[in-house]
Structure formats: structure tokens, C-alpha cells
Amino acid sequence: MRFTLIDQISDLKPGRSISVVKILSPTEEYLQDHFPCFPVMPGVLMLEAMYQASALLVSATENFQHSTILLKEARNVKYTDFMEPGERLEVHCELVNMQDSLAILKAWGTVGQRKVISGKLVLERFNVSDRLPGRAARDEYARLKMRQHLEMLQCTNHTRE
Numbered sequence: 830m831r832f833t834l835i836d837q838i839s840d841l842k843p844g845r846s847i848s849v850v851k852i853l854s855p856t857e858e859y860l861q862d863h864f865p866c867f868p869v870m871p872g873v874l875m876l877e878a879m880y881q882a883s884a885l886l887v888s889a890t891e892n893f894q895h896s897t898i899l900l901k902e903a904r905n906v907k908y909t910d911f912m913e914p915g916e917r918l919e920v921h922c923e924l925v926n927m928q929d930s931l932a933i934l935k936a937w938g939t940v941g942q943r944k945v946i947s948g949k950l951v952l953e954r955f956n957v958s959d960r961l962p963g964r965a966a967r968d969e970y971a972r973l974k975m976r977q978h979l980e981m982l983q984c985t986n987h988t989r990e
Contacts (some may be wrong), residue, residue, distance in 0.1 A: 831967075834878035838885070838982045839919070846923045847886040849982070851878050855914035870912040875946045876903060879936040883922045883950050885982070887932045888975050890924065895954040896971035901931065906948035914938045930955055 840848040853860075853870050860868040884898040922936040930953055937947035943965055958965040 832874070832877065833881070833978075834874055835881050835885075835920075835982055838979070841886070841889060841983065842885070843889040846921065847889075848884050848901060848922075849878070849882045849885075849920045851918040851920065852931060853912055853914050853916055853918065857914075860914060868914055870918070872908045872946065875908070875912065875918065875938055876906060876948070878918060878920050879922065879938060879946065879948065880952075882920045883932070883934045883936055885975075885979055886922050886924060886934070886950055887927070887954060889979060890927070891974055893972045896956050896958075896968035896975075898932075898952050898954045900950060900951040902916075902951035904949040904951065906946065910940065910943045910945040910947050911932055912940050912945055918945070925949075 834851050835849045836852055838847065839850055840846070855868075859871065859874075863869065863871050870981045878904075880900045887898055888895075915917045917941055918938050920936065922934050925933040925935055927933075932952045932954060934950045934952065936950055939944050956968045957971075958968050
């Protein structure tokens, strides 16, 4: 199962930054249990939204060179407020550094003027075929799917430099 926690890319500057939007629908299944009398988006899913946005930025920056981008570390993650159904989470990620197989990003999420999450993410990027030579076809498929996903999420008013 894959949770897609980005509804739209609002701004993309490869090599620099990305801004994305997630609107928390009151019908999302996990809200029934988290929490029944006070439904809020789980913090781990806010972190996942930051990771997904960061992975899209890294992919766009390197023109989909790597098929796999994993969250290696989440540093100094701070949750400062709740996100309730009907609210709009805006996630912003800035690329700090890319070296060897790692990408370091600063990321934060806001609901209106309230910061709800922030942290530094370390992503590891690689091709499966580098580790398992017989799986080169998997790399091509993953790159194609990431490209299609990025194109689907881009809105007509995004900025691309």
C-alpha cells in the first residue's frame, strides 16, 4: 500500500526548492482512529508528506537519475501544532546539499500561518541495478512512474527554473 500525501505541487525550482499542498479530507480512513473524538493528521504522516515532497525535488533536480530515494534520517523533527480535517498543509523543502548518494534537505509544514512540523531530512538515492544487476528493468519502471507522478501533481501555476 502506498499513501500519496501530496495533492498538488504549487512551486518547483529544481536544485533549490519545492512547495506542495495536502488537504486533509474528513473522510480519510485513519481519522476514525486518530483520534475518534479529536481527529488530527498523525505526525508520522506529516513527516511522510515532507519526505515525499523532498524525494520529488531530488528526482527533478537530477532528472530522475536514480530510481530509488529513501528516507535515511529525520533530524530535529519538531511538531508544534495539530492539523485537523478540512485544513490545508503546505510543505516547503529546500535542498541544502547533495553529495555522493545522499541529499540533505530542510523541510517544514504550515497550516495557514501556523508552523505544524519542521526538520532536516537525509535521503539516500541509488539504482536497484547497482546493488542487484538483474533488476535494471525495475529502475526504468520506477523512473517512469516518478516522472508521471511529478507531472500529475504539477499545477498550471507552478514555477520551474
